[in-house]
Amino acid sequence: MKTRNFRNLEIYHLAHQFVLDIYELVKDFPKSEDNNLTSQLRRAATCLPLNIAEGSGANSNKIFLNFLIFCYRSCLECEACLRLSKDLGYIDDQKFGIYFEKLDRFIRKLYRYMQYLEGSIGDRKRDKSFFYRQNKHYFDDNMKKRESMRALC
Template identity: 35%
Template sequence: MSNFRKLLVWQKAMSLTTKIYESTKLFPKEEIFGLTSQLRRCVISIPSNIAEGFGRDSKNELLRFLNISVSSLFELQTQLEISKNIDFLKEKEFNNLYEDSRELERMLIAFIKKIKESN
């Protein structure tokens, strides 16, 4: 594959990024430099690291950046839980975002496994 934009995992990460930006628009203004910013930074990191890893010369470098994406995804999942716990996200919205994040997690883990198994 010659273009990271064709990767379904990158496309899913981009979709989740858009959804997080939409959801955090409704967070309290005093959170713009707190939880809002934190959620946005970590979700942006996911597709960004997939793309950066794709542009690297070696399988090991790609795997390193994919693992950073997974770490950012886990950070995002934690912050989504916090957002729900303090009522910034309603249960239904949290469930939708969290399920999207879990789907992306499964895709990233499968992609990493596939890369590791390739010769």
């Protein structure tokens, strides 16, 4: 298998920029949140490029796909943290919308790359069920929900 270089992946660069943006955002959070919501949001966001980088070194697309699934789950964690931040009054609706859009754009690119990877796995009949059986409904349901959320932002 050809080795992947995470530095050449668009999803890596989007994730990296999202982390930088999150670090800038949380600078204005209350000091009392440093060891709680601030830390959790930073860690969840940091997981995005780190899982892409680590997974890109895997010796199979199937293993890389697992890392991207972890990355997606961290995206959901970021979204939950952003919602809490808004509800607690740390960010306003406008900032929430901006960061939601950034995260949504990343998730869409990630999802398409995951579909591409899944399609390139060797024995498609057997391995395709790996992704679809465990995650397809999960991603499709969340993508529909994200569509309706984007309409609200």
